[in-house]
Amino acid sequence: MAKQLPIPAEPDDGSGQKAGRRGAVRYLQNEAAPFAARMVLGNALRHRREAMGLSAGEAARQLGGSPSKVSRIESGTFALKQQDLLKFYALYRITDPEEQARLYELSVTASQPAWWQPWSAVAPKYLQAVVSFEDMATRVRSFEPIYLHGLLQTPEYARALIERGRGSASGHDELARFRTERHERFTAEPDRKLICVVDEATLKRPVGSAEIMRGQLQHLITLTADPRFQLHLAPLNDYNVHVELGATTIFDFAGRLPTIAFAEGYDGGLVIDDEQMVDRRVKAFDALAASSLAPHAMKRRLTDMLTTGFYKK
Incomplete structure (x- = not known):
């Protein structure tokens, strides 16, 4: 499995998860790896979460999921389902139609089969x-x-x-x-x-x-x-x-x-x-x-x- 290597500590969000995406060092072999298209979507959602003042753990509790799932979505190792995206809209108060459309397009791109x-x-x-x-x-x-x-x-x-x-x-x-x-x-x-x-x-x-x-x-x-x-x-x-x-x-x-x-x-x-x-x-x-x-x-x-x-x- 992916090995998380020791790096300078970041603030903990209260659930054992790091507060931000920056801080990850992963040694990958042949397990699920981050994909850039998913990372772009995850990065956008992370910024919205931080703007709301929510930790990954707090967001997970309100979404009814686990902190690890939120972390994997933000880091690009987990494909976000459409029903989950709607939950993020509600929790992060994403009501602007243009922003919703942009995130939706990112989620569609991220879920497409890769050329490889x-x-x-x-x-x-x-x-x-x-x-x-x-x-x-x-x-x-x-x-x-x-x-x-x-x-x-x-x-x-x-x-x-x-x-x-x-x-x-x-x-x-x-x-x-x-x-x-x-x-x-x-x-x-x-x-x-x-x-x-x-x-x-x-x-x-x-x-x-x-x-x-x-x-x-x-x-x-x-x-x-x-x-x-x-x-x-x-x-x-x-x-x-x-x-x-x-x-x-x-x-x-x-x-x-x-x-x-x-x-x-x-x-x-x-x-x-x-x-x-x-x-x-x-x-x-x-x-x-x-x-x-x-x-x-x-x-x-x-x-x-x-x-x-x-x-x-």
């Missing part, structure tokens, strides 16, 4: 959460010190990584199709931006074959000219480049949600929306990007790797 539903049997829940964040975010910032970020990978590079993992050949085929769909959906949105710091070590760590790595380097060179992708290279042998941040992806939602950070592990992932912890990671990422090679310098380094035959034919 056909792959839910092969894509772990924490990865489904990440994809939902990608779908909702206007900007994604990421540093991956082991392998390239999934949205930067060529199909051949991705397939070689997938085949290293667990599962059957048919499962690997499905995951490869899932990766393709994920990439196509992200790049189809012209206003969405991915800012990546690529660790030079990941480019010198072979995946698949020399041919696959040459194709991957050429793909990254091409992406340096794409305005939707802003790439930086954290070079090896530079004492001013500090990579202690580790694997971190930061999702910005243009005000619809507070910024969320995610750190993927070997068999799960850490979803962080504690404000102070997210802020520290944002500052560390920005500092790393500033000290890394800019896109034009990265392009020269990648071209040198190709022309000098780092991955020989």
